[in-house]
Amino acid sequence: MTNSINEVLEQDVIFITGSNTTENHPVIGAKMRQAKQRGAKIIVADPRKIDLAKQADIHLQLTPGTNIALYNGMLNVIIKEGLLDKNFIESRTEGFEEIKELVSEYDSKTVAEICGIREKDLIEAARLYATADKAGIYYAMGVTQFATGTQGVMALSNLALSVGKIGKKSCGINPLRGQNNVQGACDMGALPGDFPGYQKVANEDSRKKFSEFWGAELSKDAGITLTEMFDHAGDSIRFMYIVGENSMISDPDSNHLRHQIEKLDFLVVQDIFLTETAEFADVVLPAAAFAEKDGTFSNTERRVQRVRKAIEAPGVARADWQIFADIMERMGYENNFSNASEIFDEIASCVPTYAGINYERLEDLNGIQWPCRTKEDLGTEYMHQEKFSTPNGRAQFKPTRHVGLDENTDEEYPIIFTTGRILYQYHTRTMTGKTDAINEKAGSSYIEINPKDAEKLYIKNGDRINVGTRRGELVTTAKVTSTVEEGVVFMPFHFIDARANILTNKALDAIAKIPELKACACKIWTE
Numbered sequence: 001m002t003n004s005i006n007e008v009l010e011q012d013v014i015f016i017t018g019s020n021t022t023e024n025h026p027v028i029g030a031k032m033r034q035a036k037q038r039g040a041k042i043i044v045a046d047p048r049k050i051d052l053a054k055q056a057d058i059h060l061q062l063t064p065g066t067n068i069a070l071y072n073g074m075l076n077v078i079i080k081e082g083l084l085d086k087n088f089i090e091s092r093t094e095g096f097e098e099i100k101e102l103v104s105e106y107d108s109k110t111v112a113e114i115c116g117i118r119e120k121d122l123i124e125a126a127r128l129y130a131t132a133d134k135a136g137i138y139y140a141m142g143v144t145q146f147a148t149g150t151q152g153v154m155a156l157s158n159l160a161l162s163v164g165k166i167g168k169k170s171c172g173i174n175p176l177r178g179q180n181n182v183q184g185a186c187d188m189g190a191l192p193g194d195f196p197g198y199q200k201v202a203n204e205d206s207r208k209k210f211s212e213f214w215g216a217e218l219s220k221d222a223g224i225t226l227t228e229m230f231d232h233a234g235d236s237i238r239f240m241y242i243v244g245e246n247s248m249i250s251d252p253d254s255n256h257l258r259h260q261i262e263k264l265d266f267l268v269v270q271d272i273f274l275t276e277t278a279e280f281a282d283v284v285l286p287a288a289a290f291a292e293k294d295g296t297f298s299n300t301e302r303r304v305q306r307v308r309k310a311i312e313a314p315g316v317a318r319a320d321w322q323i324f325a326d327i328m329e330r331m332g333y334e335n336n337f338s339n340a341s342e343i344f345d346e347i348a349s350c351v352p353t354y355a356g357i358n359y360e361r362l363e364d365l366n367g368i369q370w371p372c373r374t375k376e377d378l379g380t381e382y383m384h385q386e387k388f389s390t391p392n393g394r395a396q397f398k399p400t401r402h403v404g405l406d407e408n409t410d411e412e413y414p415i416i417f418t419t420g421r422i423l424y425q426y427h428t429r430t431m432t433g434k435t436d437a438i439n440e441k442a443g444s445s446y447i448e449i450n451p452k453d454a455e456k457l458y459i460k461n462g463d464r465i466n467v468g469t470r471r472g473e474l475v476t477t478a479k480v481t482s483t484v485e486e487g488v489v490f491m492p493f494h495f496i497d498a499r500a501n502i503l504t505n506k507a508l509d510a511i512a513k514i515p516e517l518k519a520c521a522c523k524i525w526t527e
Contacts, residue, residue: 002172018142073111088164184298192223197351234263413521
């Protein structure tokens, strides 16, 4: 996030796209509702009538996979109506003329047809966003989990840059992280091309720095992503070590994934429970849960926060860092850490954006937002105030085109299948699935289907129905609802009784390598 969570309370316009915020990020969603009560306007761009859409001033119920066309269409309106921040564009950006030429193809009428929305709503949304003094963009996996996800984010960036809504308080582009320490994991180098602090593996200076720091020769070659790893399982990859990830539920095309896992010579899973993935492991290493260890989480607004041990871990479960340290020592690499605080001191010494943070300061300040570069620095509430983190300090406009889904509907598979999360269950239910009260509220799978589609298929609410894609089939319960448009169905991915990710498409974004979990073609039938 370029900006802070609490800044939403001061915004005039809130643009939410590809995020069911009140269910997936309920604290932030609650703040959005508070902002609405204070007079803020809300724009929601989502294929479903999510809760926030009911309160929105404009709901753009677009067809899945048409995000880029929508953002380009909004920018076309902004340019056409002279709503640009020309001073910001000239003084702080590069490449606008190329973008201007590209989005001229995305007139409001054409975009409305592509997206399946009303032209007047598109125009009004663009005007609202562009003319607001304080407006923020909030997005999540409804933007990124497409084969064109990276381009979708770039198109949002183009939109914000065109009206100068980056580098300002209560504005910005704000991706909402899916879990409580995803941001921290990325900060620490849990990306195939990065060392900690987003210092690139391919960069010779970065590689030399970390080789000397860790006393080991490091490769210049980037690794591969999770989805790619499973494609290579049993071939170039013979061993996998999976930590805190329940891939059998969360990853796409899970029939294929199971086949690949079974090809491995050896699998280690480190987790707090025996997950569906751990059941395939040769060795399971029991890990301590969040309340059973000391450490930090870096949350979605870049805030580094302390986690304090409240209870002892059960049995032989231990903190992750202790398990890692033991394994490293047995492989010949000596560790001298005695606690989590010492590990954080090492992080601060090699990650410039964390350099001013330590456990003592975290206690005193109740969390610090990076970048925090010195011990006198109080952290960064919102980013890019004076310049951008590019070689010349200017932001880059990036041309992006709408290209549609990787897998289109046809006569055999006529319906678009999309997935997501619900309020009551968390990710793969590793924890929430063990809570009886939650399971009484939402304990089994279902699929949302529009009443018109249900009528055509002779389906009634509560019927057991078959759903199939080119990758597999499952049986689940029909929930007939106008939350989804005709021709689109939605299924939560949490549930083991009917795993939605048996059906999903693992086609990858060419840049970020994220699979197209959010849309594929399906068919529905009854016995």
